[in-house]
Amino acid sequence: MAIRNIRYDTDEVLRKRSREIEEIDNKIRELALDMVDTMYKYDGVGLAAPQVGILKRIIVIDPGTGPRVLINPVITKKSGSQTGEEGCLSSPNVFGNVDRPKNVTVEYFDMDGKKQTLKAEDLEAVILCHEIDHLDGVLFLDKAYDVYKLSDEEIEAAKREAEELERKEQEKTKKKNKNCKRK
Numbered sequence: 001m002a003i004r005n006i007r008y009d010t011d012e013v014l015r016k017r018s019r020e021i022e023e024i025d026n027k028i029r030e031l032a033l034d035m036v037d038t039m040y041k042y043d044g045v046g047l048a049a050p051q052v053g054i055l056k057r058i059i060v061i062d063p064g065t066g067p068r069v070l071i072n073p074v075i076t077k078k079s080g081s082q083t084g085e086e087g088c089l090s091s092p093n094v095f096g097n098v099d100r101p102k103n104v105t106v107e108y109f110d111m112d113g114k115k116q117t118l119k120a121e122d123l124e125a126v127i128l129c130h131e132i133d134h135l136d137g138v139l140f141l142d143k144a145y146d147v148y149k150l151s152d153e154e155i156e157a158a159k160r161e162a163e164e165l166e167r168k169e170q171e172k173t174k175k176k177n178k179n180c181k182r183k
């Protein structure tokens with residue numbers, strides 16, 4: 001397994017349409033695992049193959065429930081709407097609001113070549129739409145409004161703040177656990 005190089009939004013590869021995968025062989029499985037590693041390395045919640053320079057229809061996501069690999073994903077149903085802030089590993093430090101469906105159904109093949117259906121809502125639906133757009137050469141910035149960019153320092157400060165919050169939460173949980181033991 002390896003971390004792959006991320007392509008940035010001026011890279012032409014991100015504007016091309018990816019090809020369907022005809023055979024799920026070891027090379028595809030290796031790509032999928034590398035993409036999962038790369039997504040986690042850069043704190044992403046999703047990654048599409050063109051973002052690592054490969055024009056194949058494969059995405060990986062983790063909305064907080066663990067990694068999932070989707071091969072040849074197709075949105076077969078959409079309903080409702082939601083608006084939320086998005087970012088992209090290919091556009092570091094840039095954020096903007098995007099309108100997306102609230103619910104989507106996606107059909108795809110898993111790593112064993114089995115056809116699967118995923119019904120997703122909220123954040124998971126957003127991630128799926130964002131990543132599947134990448135397979136058609138579409139970037140979230142094409143659809144985003146109220147776009148803004150943070151400096152590296154601002155990103156670092158936000159990260160530290162989030163870590164501090166998490167630390168406090170963990171301390172609270174620890175205290176709670178101690179209280180439980182006393183009883």
Ligand SMILES: [Zn+2]
Binds near residue numbers: 088089090134140
């Ligand atoms: Zn993206």
